[in-house]
Amino acid sequence: MSKVLPFAAYRPDEKVVDVVAALPYDVYKRAEAKAFVDEHPKSFLRIDRPETQFPDSQDMYAQEVYDKAKEMLDADMADGTYISDEAPVYYIYELIMNGRSQTGIVAVVSVDDYIDGTIKKHENTLAAKEQDRINHIYNLNAQTGPIFLAYRDRNVINEVVNRVKQGEKTYGFTADDGVTHNVWLISDAADIEAIKSEFEAENRIYIADGHHRAASAVKVGLKKREENPGYTGDEDFNFFLSVLFPESELEILPYNRVVKDLNGLSKDEFLAKLGEVCDVAEAAEAYQPAVKGEFGMFLDDKWYKLTIHDDLKSDDPVEGLDVSLLQNYVLEPVLGIEDPRTDKRIDFVGGIRGLGELERRVNVDMTVAFSMYPTSINELFEVADAGLLMPPKSTWFEPKLRSGIFIHKI
16 A cells, blocks of 8 residues: 655746756756856756855855755745645646656655555665755755656556646746656546545555655654654655656666776677677667667777677576676676776766767777666566665666756655
């Protein structure tokens, strides 16, 4: 049973939503965030990354930085930048990129569902990254970046969403990157009850993206419980902001790899070792794998098609992933990349950047690149259902959910 509830969001006035809505805080390096905020002073990024309001020498994790974030959010609440819905509702959030639509439901989900495993994870989190968002949520007394969740399709929810989408939008704008964002409210009591009941019948919800934000929101909720020993479980801090997408709406892009050197091997020696685990064939053009078990490789200004040998494939949910096959049979034993989380010789390139970016990196600062077949949403579900964890950088989701459109006060 999943507790997925409507809530009364604080959200931008429709006249400013397009300038307030911002990409997630963690897609920017510090200098990039500051430059963007300088050019877009009303962007929510200034609140998500409040160090942008200070000199570059400022410790970005100091208390005064989080205090500044609260000061700016309070000012936006006071001057009419943000409004609040009077009663709890669900929100429909549609993103359209390159002609492809992806629609989810904005709601709050239960801290307890996260703790007991109803909300399933597939990645580890890092304590240092969590602490920043813990401080941000706690000092703002609000969750501002929704967690990207997935669930298996439910026909009743699909019917309600499709019907409401025929009506008048609350928001509709296209961002500078060309992604269109549309929002509708689900305010009818019968529709709200239908959605709530459908989720109650579902005992598996999956984190697709936002593991650190989810863990941070949960830890703030637990801290608030300690501070309020008489809590009932209905308080807002017992829930965290999410957008839930049915699996049929989702597309995972590949997460490609680039490596600094050939681990002391010559090109011929490297190709020979590859031949022990893969069929290696030259490709006439940039190669994007067409099926599982295939990899593209760019080396010495030439593309190759690699096909992993059948006897190396696995039915294990994790070991059978293409990212695991590449790691276990090429990156570690041949190129010496033992821990891709910490090894400085490897980097990761989101599939949204295309194969041209792999060529550019090899020509600029790397030696070899690998294009991947994307992990499927069903593979993500299988790993999470088994209580296992994916290797790092296994999935890349686009488009990114905007921060600042929906705020959940706790």
